Structures are given as C-alpha cells and as structure tokens.
Amino acid sequence: MEKFSSFSDKTTGISPFLPTPLHPTLKTYIFHTILIPIKLFTMIPVLLISPLLTLFPNTYKIIIDVILAYFFNLSETEFAIDGVRRLDEKIKISKSPRNGDIIIVNSTGPLDIFVWKMLSENPKNVKIGIANGDGIGIINNWISFVNWCFTGSLNLPNEAKKNIVHITDIDATSSNVDGVSDLKKFVGENGILYVIVEGTITNNKGILSFPRGFDVGAFAKMAISCNYGFKIMSLKVLPTGISNTVIPTNFWYWIFLNFGSMSMNLKYRIKMTVLFDKYTKNGSENVDPSMITDTLIRTILANNSRLKLLSSEMDVKKKREYIQAVLDSREKKYV
Ligand SMILES: *[C@@H]1O[C@H](CO)[C@@H](O)[C@H](O)[C@H]1NC(C)=O
Numbered sequence: 030m031e032k033f034s035s036f037s038d039k040t041t042g043i044s045p046f047l048p049t050p051l052h053p054t055l056k057t058y059i060f061h062t063i064l065i066p067i068k069l070f071t072m073i074p075v076l077l078i079s080p081l082l083t084l085f086p087n088t089y090k091i092i093i094d095v096i097l098a099y100f101f102n103l104s105e106t107e108f109a110i111d112g113v114r115r116l117d118e119k120i121k122i123s124k125s126p127r128n129g130d131i132i133i134v135n136s137t138g139p140l141d142i143f144v145w146k147m148l149s150e151n152p153k154n155v156k157i158g159i160a161n162g163d164g165i166g167i168i169n170n171w172i173s174f175v176n177w178c179f180t181g182s183l184n185l186p187n188e189a190k191k192n193i194v195h196i197t198d199i200d201a202t203s204s205n206v207d208g209v210s211d212l213k214k215f216v217g218e219n220g221i222l223y224v225i226v227e228g229t230i231t232n233n234k235g236i237l238s239f240p241r242g243f244d245v246g247a248f249a250k251m252a253i254s255c256n257y258g259f260k261i262m263s264l265k266v267l268p269t270g271i272s273n274t275v276i277p278t279n280f281w282y283w284i285f286l287n288f289g290s291m292s293m294n295l296k297y298r299i300k301m302t303v304l305f306d307k308y309t310k311n312g313s314e315n316v317d318p319s320m321i322t323d324t325l326i327r328t329i330l331a332n333n334s335r336l337k338l339l340s341s342e343m344d345v346k347k348k349r350e351y352i353q354a355v356l357d358s359r360e361k362k363y364v
Pocket residue numbers: 101102271286287288289290291292293294295
C-alpha cells in the first residue's frame with residue numbers, strides 16, 4: 030500500500046481509487062451458491078412480464094425497485110432535495126429529475142443507472158453522459174454503462190465516442206455552435222441526461238477534479254440556454270465496497286457477491302440541488318447561469334463539505350496511472 034501512496038491526496042490523505050477489501054466467508058460462498066438459482070427461478074415470471082409493464086413509466090419504476098431489492102439487496106433509497114421538506118411529496122415530485130433535465134452526478138457502480146431510472150420522471154428517457162477532455166460522451170444503452178463500470182470506468186465506451194457533445198462557449202460569438210446542436214440531437218427535448226462529471230467512478234471518499242479541459246460551468250450555461258433544467262445529485266452507497274466498482278472488477282465475482290444475499294441491506298443516500306428548474310413558474314429560485322462555475326458544482330457535489338474536495342492533480346488521469354501502476358507491480362511479482 031505504501032508503494033501507491035503517491036496516488037492519495039496530498040492534503041486530505043484520502044485515497045479515492047482504493048477498493049474496499051472484501052473478505053467473503055465460506056458461509057457466504059455456500060449461502061450464495063444455494064440462493065442464486067432459487068432467486069433466478071422465482072424471478073422468471075417478473076422478467077417475463079416486465080417488457081410489457083415497462084410501457085408505463087410508473088410500473089417500470091416499480092419493477093426496477095423490485096429487481097434491485099430482490100436481486101441486489103438494495104433495501105433503501107433515501108432521496109433528499111435541497112430546500113424541500115422530506116415529507117413534501119408534491120414539491121419533491123415536481124423537482125425530481127424530469128424530462129428535459131441535465132443532472133450532474135458522481136457515480137459508484139453499475140447499479141447507479143437503475144437507481145437514476147427509478148428516480149426519473151420517465152425511466153425510458155434516461156441517458157448517461159461521461160465527462161472527458163473533449164466534452165461529454167453520451168450513452169443510451171445501459172449495457173454500455175455497466176460494461177464501462179466493470180472495466181474500471183477509464184475509457185469512453187465505443188457508443189459514447191460516437192456521440193460526443195463538445196462544449197460550446199455560448200457567449201463567444203465567434204465559436205462554433207456544433208455543441209448546441211449535438212446536445213439537442215443526442216439528448217432530445219425529453220431526454221434526462223445524467224452527467225458523470227468526474228469522468229470515472231471513485232470509492233465514495235472524495236470528489237475528484239473534473240477531467241482536464243472539461244469546463245462544467247460553460248456546459249451549464251450552454252445547457253440552460255438550450256432550455257434544459259440543471260441539477261446536481263450526489264450519491265452515496267452504504268455499506269461501501271460491495272456494489273462499488275472503482276477498479277476493473279470481475280463481472281461474475283461481482284454478481285456472485287451482489288446477487289446472492291437474502292436479507293436486504295444496501296442503501297443509496299442521494300441528495301440533489303436544483304440550480305435551474307425549467308418547470309418553475311416564476312424562476313425566482315433559479316441560480317443565474319453566469320454564477321454556475323466549476324467550483325460551485327464541485328462544492329455542491331461534495332454535499333457542501335470542503336473536506337471531500339480533492340486537490341487538482343487527483344482526477345481521472347491520476348486514476349489511469351494508478352491502475353497502470355497496480356498492474357505493473359502485479360506483473361513484477363509474477364516474473
Ligand atoms: C445483504 O444483507 C445481509 C444482511 O444484512 C448482509 O449480510 C449481506 O452482506 C448483504 N449483501 C449484500 C450484497 O449487500
């Protein structure tokens with residue numbers, strides 16, 4: 030571990046790329062081996078009728094909920110919106126991720142997309158954007174997202190490489206407007222775009238610097254000028270580690286651990302801040318787009334805790350170096 034100390038944050042000491050060590054016991058192995066076939070068998074009816082039920086957004090959400098709870102031990106999704114009372118269901122629904130919203134998020138692993146779908150006005154409209162130096166790579170297909178998670182979430186999936194939205198400075202009259210038309214093309218009027226702004230997955234400990242060249246403030250201005258809503262959502266999963274895929278993770282091992290258990294105990298804690306609500310009547314609560322900066326978004330994403338903001342060299346590039354260093358050291362061990 031000492032060896033990799035250059036990959037922890039200088040000021041806070043946080044190591045955002047270190048996976049939580051898991052030590053499944055023999056009992057877990059036996060238990061899960063017995064339970065997985067039983068679970069699969071009892072799920073067959075649900076899986077068979079689900080294509081039909083996904084036609085309706087609300088039943089679609091219930092199915093996702095059931096599958097997450099039953100297959101993945103997800104017992105609770107706690108969803109709070111800044112400035113909205115916990116029990117005020119009506120306002121909560123009106124502020125939740127709606128059609129035509131862009132939501133800046135941090136990501137923990139493959140289950141995130143299903144949780145995002147569950148929270149959104151219409152799960153079918155959910156798209157994922159991955160921030161990188163060139164802009165935002167958009168994916169429509171949940172399988173691409175899940176693959177990206179298991180491969181260490183370092184490189185854009187092929188689907189995203191084809192659908193890049195370049196960030197256009199809408200204030201500069203001379204700049205090209207390709208970004209604007211691509212955003213409208215790839216997200217559409219009713220799309221709900223979740224942008225993984227760190228450009229990768231971390232282990233729940235801190236917020237990375239955003240990929241070099243990715244100007245989230247300019248993106249916010251561009252998005253709002255195209256009539257999208259703009260929100261920030263921070264995600265935490267407890268207990269950390271089981272469902273998290275911070276480094277390349279074996280799919281079957283992950284499935285084995287996450288699929289097998291009977292009692293439910295995985296929890297998502299989600300907090301959202303609405304910066305620009307496109308559905309609000311008078312707009313007085315909306316933040317002036319010119320005030321939306323990289324720092325503002327990072328601070329809100331860190332749930333307003335400056336302790337969680339990592340220094341500028343801690344970013345997706347650093348994670349790439351970390352994973353390379355781990356691979357190299359393994360190779361050395363075997364020669
Ligand atoms: C599911 O819940 C049980 C009981 O709380 C726990 O022992 C087990 O580790 C959990 N499994 C997962 C994958 O969260």
